[in-house]
Amino acid sequence: xxxxxxxxxxxxxxxxxxxxxxxxxxxxxxxxxxxxxxxxxxxxxxxxxxxxxxxxxxxxxxxxxxxxxxxxxxxxxxxxxxxxxxxxxxxxxxxxxxxxxxxxxxxxxxxxxxxxxxxxxxxxxxxxxxxxxxxxxxxxxxxxxxxxxxxxxxxxxxxxxxxxxxxxxxxxxxxxxxxxxxxxxxxxxxxxxxxxxxxxxxxxxxxxxxxxxxxxxxxxxxxxxxxxxxxxxxxxxxxxxxxxxxxxxxxxxxxxxxxxxxxxxxxxxxxxxxxxxxxxxxxxxxxxxxxxxxxxxxxxxxxxxxxxxxxxxxxxxxxxxxxxxxx
Ligand code: HEC
Ligand code: HEC
Ligand code: HEC
Ligand code: HEC
Ligand code: HEC
Numbered sequence: 624x625x626x627x628x629x630x631x632x633x634x635x636x637x638x639x640x641x642x643x644x645x646x647x648x649x650x651x652x653x654x655x656x657x658x659x660x661x662x663x664x665x666x667x668x669x670x671x672x673x674x675x676x677x678x679x680x681x682x683x684x685x686x687x688x689x690x691x692x693x694x695x696x697x698x699x700x701x702x703x704x705x706x707x708x709x710x711x712x713x714x715x716x717x718x719x720x721x722x723x724x725x726x727x728x729x730x731x732x733x734x735x736x737x738x739x740x741x742x743x744x745x746x747x748x749x750x751x752x753x754x755x756x757x758x759x760x761x762x763x764x765x766x767x768x769x770x771x772x773x774x775x776x777x778x779x780x781x782x783x784x785x786x787x788x789x790x791x792x793x794x795x796x797x798x799x800x801x802x803x804x805x806x807x808x809x810x811x812x813x814x815x816x817x818x819x820x821x822x823x824x825x826x827x828x829x830x831x832x833x834x835x836x837x838x839x840x841x842x843x844x845x846x847x848x849x850x851x852x853x854x855x856x857x858x859x860x861x862x863x864x865x866x867x868x869x870x871x872x873x874x875x876x877x878x879x880x881x882x883x884x885x886x887x888x889x890x891x892x893x894x895x896x897x898x899x900x901x902x903x904x905x906x907x908x909x910x911x912x913x914x915x916x917x918x919x920x921x922x923x924x925x926x927x928x929x930x931x932x933x934x935x936x937x938x939x940x941x942x943x944x945x946x947x948x949x950x
Contacts (some may be wrong), residue, residue: 750758765893767856771826779887786881794877796867802832802852857894858883864900865948875937876913900948907942911935 625912726734737797777783785792788805789829807830815824823831831838835847858865873876879886884895896902911934914920914927927935941947 707799745897760897761857761859761894762897763893764857765891766857768854768891770829771891774886774892775888775890781811785886792868793873794869796865796869798868803830803852806830807834807836811836811841853876857896860898863949865950867902874913874917874919875912877911903948904938904943907937910937912940 687844773833776786777788788801790801790805810827810830813829814950816822818824828838829852830836832854835843835844835849839843872879873880882896884893886892912920912923913934923935923940927933936942
């Protein structure tokens with residue numbers, strides 16, 4: 624860079640200007656670098672930052688900041704020119720009298736580190752919290768199923784008991800999805816043909832095609848290569864967690880709807896609860912166990928009466944122990 628001894632830019636000795644420019648740019652560039660790398664780091668943790676609105680906002684703020692800096696520079700330059708022309712010394716600006724004496728004593732490297740550190744704490748903390756709260760949470764998840772099966776028709780309108788189809792829910796850990804044979808108990812005859820000009824409903828035809836049923840002749844096709852319907856799983860806990868339906872539905876007497884929402888009103892099932900650990904824990908802290916009508920809890924009930932309590936929460940009964948829910 625060509626330097627002229629004693630030259631001035633915007634009323635500041637050129638050398639000082641150059642140094643000031645250098646340290647400020649130094650700080651700004653490093654901060655920008657840390658900012659963008661924190662963003663890309665957080666991007667791996669959460670889907671939030673990848674949202675186009677956020678990126679647009681970042682670009683917009685950079686552009687606005689650049690315009691602001693430009694305008695500020697022009698204003699400063701014009702003021703300096705004016706002062707030169709009139710030849711009067713105006714009052715030093717707030718920045719020159721109050722802020723500059725302080726910032727000029729700052730070491731650029733230390734200042735950069737402080738700014739970068741603050742940015743990292745704020746953005747990193749935000750990204751971490753978001754990652755913990757939102758990543759892997761499938762609340763509201765509602766995939767399209769291979770057959771347009773409606774709980775609103777079956778469990779709502781026709782009031783078919785949940786357990787007719789989810790037949791293992793009271794006996795085992797899993798609620799299970801019914802086999803096509805269960806559907807055929809009704810759909811061998813129920814073809815919803817009134818809706819389709821006397822033809823079998825295309826959705827019900829899918830059951831026939833999978834299981835090998837000839838709806839016209841009302842008979843199963845011999846030697847048919849059956850293909851199962853591949854229902855898309857909606858609720859899915861990670862392998863590290865253990866959940867048992869019968870324990871909750873039979874022993875705990877919790878309604879399906881408490882955890883799954885108004886299924887009987889859903890044309891398409893969606894995940895109603897978060898299924899996060901905090902969700903399990905919150906209910907265990909609140910809910911009481913039914914110690915009175917349960918032989919298994921006779922001992923608990925006796926202790927409860929001895930202690931003058933009329934309520935023992937799942938938590939007090941050991942429902943917060945890690946090993947109860949984690950293998
Ligand atoms: C006629 C049979 C039938 C009845 C009755 C029925 N379901 Fe279902 N249920 C299914 C089928 C088939 C699926 C899989 C397709 C789907 O997700 O819609 C399913 C899926 C579900 C799912 C989502 C499973 C997953 O993948 O995570 C829940 C939860 C559920 N049912 C709860 C209920 C509740 C609660 C009731 C009673 C109010 C009920 N069901 C009544 C057949 C039935
Ligand atoms: C207990 C009897 C019963 C069982 C079991 C049953 N359904 Fe149904 N289903 C019905 C009735 C009744 C209708 C309403 C038919 C109508 O609208 O005319 C219906 C309607 C349907 C429809 C809508 C048809 C249309 O185009 O309007 C589909 C799809 C369907 N059922 C799929 C299934 C599947 C898949 C299963 C097994 C998981 C199943 N059903 C089990 C009784 C049953
Ligand atoms: C205390 C909360 C709770 C209650 C009550 C509950 N469920 Fe579930 N349900 C869950 C959780 C959690 C999962 C996911 C389980 C997994 O991924 O291992 C689930 C999964 C399911 C599934 C998917 C298949 C499976 O077994 O994983 C079906 C179907 C289902 N529930 C039906 C029912 C029905 C029907 C009832 C009522 C009779 C019911 N649930 C009551 C919490 C509950
Ligand atoms: C809506 C309330 C509710 C929710 C949500 C709930 N639970 Fe429970 N849970 C209960 C009740 C009530 C019992 C007590 C059953 C009994 O009387 O033994 C229980 C008992 C248990 C037990 C047995 C505890 C013991 O001391 O033997 C385990 C394990 C358990 N739940 C796991 C889970 C997991 C995992 C989840 C989340 C995926 C969950 N629960 C969500 C209500 C709930
Ligand atoms: C009532 C049941 C329950 C109890 C008690 C419980 N957990 Fe969990 N925990 C879960 C469930 C369900 C998940 C999965 C939730 C998810 O995917 O967000 C989980 C997830 C976790 C994870 C993984 C976190 C993640 O985001 O992937 C850790 C670690 C964990 N639990 C530790 C513990 C420890 C330590 C304890 C004992 C102090 C404990 N849990 C007690 C139900 C429980």
